[in-house]
Amino acid sequence: MSSVNLARALRAIKRSVWVYHLNSGSCNACDIEILDALTPYFDVERFGIKLVGSPRHADLILFTGPVTRESLPKVVRAIRAMPRPRLILVLGSCGVSGGIWWDTYSTIGGFKKLEEVLRENGVEVDRVVYVPGCPVRPEAIIYGILLLLGVVEQKVKKVEVVASES
Amino acid sequence: MSKGVEALVEMVGKLGGAVEDVRKSEIYIRVPREAVRAVAKLLYDSGAYLKTCAGVDERGTSGFYSIYYIFGLDSHGVDAVLKVLVPEHDPLIPSILPEVPAADWCELEIRDLLGIELSGRLTKRLVLPEDWPDGVYPLRKEFRYDEKPPRVVREELPEEVGIPVGPYHPALHEPEYFELYVEGEKVVDVVYRGFHVHRGIEKLAESPRFTYKQIPFLAERICGICGFVHSTCYVMAVEKAAGIGVPERAEFIRSIVLEVERLHSHLLWLGVAAHLLGYDAGFMHTWRIRERVMVLAEYLTGSRKTYGINVVGGVRKDLNVDKIDKTMKTVAQVREEFKKLADAALSVPQIKARAVGTGVLTKSEARALSVVGPVARASGLYRDIRKDYPYLAYRKVSFRVPLYTEGDNLARLLVRVEEVFESIEIIKQLIDMLPGGGIVSEEYEIPPGRRAVAAVEAPRGEDVHFVITGLGRPYRWRVRAPTYQNIPALRAMLRGTSLADAPLTIASIDPCFSCTDRVLVVDVRSSRRSFIKLVRGG
């Protein structure tokens, strides 16, 4: 039902991605690594990536944190404010799955639960890439963005093997 | 017990206090509920600082709720821990706020999380989310750590209606925000609205999911910037409570990593401060220098942040010749590069012009609010846990504690610049003196019912952990991060400053949450509300 041509949109923003940093109650480690990626050693402006101050200007949201109860309504509002296509890069183990706080009383446990809430509120998300790490290295952030843009291939895949005798 | 402490304890005794237990650096005193305000006044007036207060649900053991007030007698290097019993059928304590302004938040937190009412002060919800139902108290033992009480829709939703962005920061920080009340350009009052990051850590540590061994990793994730401080403070508290001896080499390694963390944290802050002052070249270069520290941290511990090397009884990673070599080289490079950069940056007249005389916190205000760390040291309070309560290897090194009396943004900036150099000197001394031997003692037992207070000087000030041991995991673990103590001081700093200086002033306490992006500005004359952005674009 999505009226957005994702491939076309990705081609259009490929060399100039405006990102907005959305923290839903993370410990700051991923957040300072995002900032680190902007500074000389990693310099993501090489890829045309620029941090902007409002989700209304953003092509991509850098999402961190396990989504605390207090921040939930505000996070939903921020994502709703983003124009389509909504691209989200979920950074850090907290965002991906709730991390070490996945089942506490004051967090909802990561992006998957948030996606359900977004759906209930009629907010569609067009593409999500999960980037595990605790915290995510600046290189991992770059890799995630490049994966989202289709520049690099995904390395991990689901594996289930049967234990065998050595 | 020194003479001064003895005299003080005697006076507390006259007010009804009874000494329960005397440890090497702590005195536990049972105080009747009615006398707590008088005892608090006595201690505070005699020069003690309030470190924190903590509510514990001890109905299972003693039949009462217990409230612990931890006072630091800095000049004696001893903590006086007051314990007040509160009966279950009458959960009420007299507030000590009128006597001890620093007790504001921790009292409200006890009310929020344990459901103990406070008499003699205004109360409001502080820690729990807006939609949390009344009458549900997470720190009561019958509350399961993974319970999710239903949402309650309240009338007074946050007053940011119409602004879709909410309290978010474009550059790095966490979702917290302040309401600044202004008259024209002048700030007249500030209200902090925070605790977006309340993740239920203290409760989680009591839950069956965690054991003593795993909690250091949890503690480290309290804060991603100074996490090692928290894990060190936690293991120190447990070791102190259970009387576990730690190998000397492990103490040295912990101290070295603590200083490496301080380096990265101060450089981070100085970069952000440069950015807030509109000096982005300085920001980029500070962070370039900081990257060396990050690489060093990873080489020493295995991770750029959340190092994960602390365990109860010692550390997990040893230093070898290569690591020592790399450490010495890195700190020498950082010292040289940062010296040049700091000289260049501080000679820019605009930097000084923006920072001098703004966001002033006077010494008496700083004292009343028991502020900690660089904020205290910039306001003329000589407070440094490394000197006042020497821990780990700090008693063996010599270093200077930078002290300024101006209390303005420049003073806080200069304190941190000087501390960078002091940290480098400390690391060099520690490496020179690094003893041999093992790095962890595995043989230990942690009996239940023991108590201990541990404090570590974090980059942002004194970090306090209070532990009551239980079976397999702490019965109660109370964490007081330094920023908790410093944020209330912002009210004093911001009142009367101009709006343009607010961002730098808020950042100047190096808030660990970590800063705010947008402040709600309310003009008290026209009651017009509008948002301003604190940091441009990023």
Add this chain to the structure above:
Amino acid sequence: MSIARILEIAFRTGRVTRKYPHEPPLLTPEFRGAVRVDPSKCWGCGACVKICPPNALSLRSDSGREVVLEYFVGRCIFCGMCAEVCPARAIEVTKEFELSSTSLESLKYGVAHRLVRCSSCGSLVWTEAELRAVIRSSPVAEEYVVLCPRCRKTRFARAASIRVGAGSE
């Protein structure tokens, strides 16, 4: 012109940027990335599950005939405690950090273990790999190894009483 002093620093420093992914990342030899479980060594004992602070490692049993040790890297905090406690040394900390994925499912890695039933009462005892490891490391008669703890106790008690009885005659 004090503001220009920064230019001198900039020129002297030159370029520091690591052109990742075209250049290698800024990794040190100590870096802890994702862990790898060696299916030929893992016993499925669950020591790692017990120590894992965020519960990234879990034992799940779908059919009752096998248990799966599942590693969900999306919840991992990269502390490496699992590798430290693994009695079989089956867990290795790698330098892998390029873990980005478009789905949560592809962040999971599982090692399935067949369970062995108690030869006496038929309840599930332990995994085949654990059984092999025990037989290899200790001279226990296989007869006892495939028993659940309760059956083992009864059988051992019975055997002992027979022997004691024989001695007193």
